[in-house]
Amino acid sequence: MSTSKQTGNATGTWTYARPALALHWILAVSLTGMVALGWFMISIEDDPGSDWYFNLHKSIGISIFLLVLLRIVWRLTHRPEPLPSFVPAWQIKLSSVTQMLLYTCMIVLPVAGFIGARYSKDGIALFGVALPTAVPNHDLAELFFSVHGVTAWILVGLVALHVAGALKHLLIDRDGVFQRMWR
Numbered sequence: 001m002s003t004s005k006q007t008g009n010a011t012g013t014w015t016y017a018r019p020a021l022a023l024h025w026i027l028a029v030s031l032t033g034m035v036a037l038g039w040f041m042i043s044i045e046d047d048p049g050s051d052w053y054f055n056l057h058k059s060i061g062i063s064i065f066l067l068v069l070l071r072i073v074w075r076l077t078h079r080p081e082p083l084p085s086f087v088p089a090w091q092i093k094l095s096s097v098t099q100m101l102l103y104t105c106m107i108v109l110p111v112a113g114f115i116g117a118r119y120s121k122d123g124i125a126l127f128g129v130a131l132p133t134a135v136p137n138h139d140l141a142e143l144f145f146s147v148h149g150v151t152a153w154i155l156v157g158l159v160a161l162h163v164a165g166a167l168k169h170l171l172i173d174r175d176g177v178f179q180r181m182w183r
Contacts (some may be wrong), residue, residue, distance in 0.1 A: 010075055014081050014172040015183035024181060030064050031159075051122070059127045065110040065152055072103060084137070085173065091165070098161055105155040109148060116144030 016024070037057050044050045083092050117124045119141040123133040170178035 015180045016080060017078065019074060020080070021101050021181065021183075023067065027067055027071060027106070030060070030067070031155070034060060034064060035156060038152060053163055054122065054141075055125045055128075059111070061110045061113055062124075062126055065107075065114075067101075068110070070107045075103075079121065083177065084110060084175070087177065095096060095165060100163070102155070102158050102162065105151050105158060109151040112144045112147040112151060116141045116148055119144065147155065 015021070034057065037053065037060075041053050041057060042052065044053065083095065114124070118131075118134045121136045121138075124131045152178045165179070166178050169175055
């Protein structure tokens with residue numbers, strides 16, 4: 001099954017189905033906000049009242065993780081059309097690898113954060129409801145928080161590459177590939 005539909009425009013470009021478009025943009029905005037919130041939290045980590053931001057980050061992170069799982073299920077059950085034949089093979093391969101790594105980061109990032117939080121002294125309160133915690137283990141919590149932080153930086157780099165590729169198609173190639181995510 002395909003996540004795309006053919007359009008009748010002059011270039012013959014296709015667009016993604018509405019659910020795929022919605023999930024893409026909801027996740028793009030949500031992940032951008034979460035990275036910004038995460039970096040802000042680092043600057044206020046020891047401030048009074050910072051717990052509120054950390055609990056918000058954890059709650060939203062779990063919610064985003066569920067959306068990521070939904071997006072993956074959608075993607076596995078609704079395969080997108082291949083890129084047009086005029087796109088060079090190396091760009092198709094780079095796009096494929098980048099997307100695979102983006103999905104990997106979108107899984108590793110919240111899982112590492114969740115595990116780190118479960119082993120931390122603070123635990124997780126999902127929108128105010130305390131979730132079961134593990135026996136606190138500072139070293140294990142710090143290990144998973146390190147994975148969480150490094151994965152966030154990798155995600156930022158991959159998103160930058162993804163956006164650069166999209167803008168290349170829009171501004172340089174002008175081949176209609178960019179427009180697939182805007183219709």
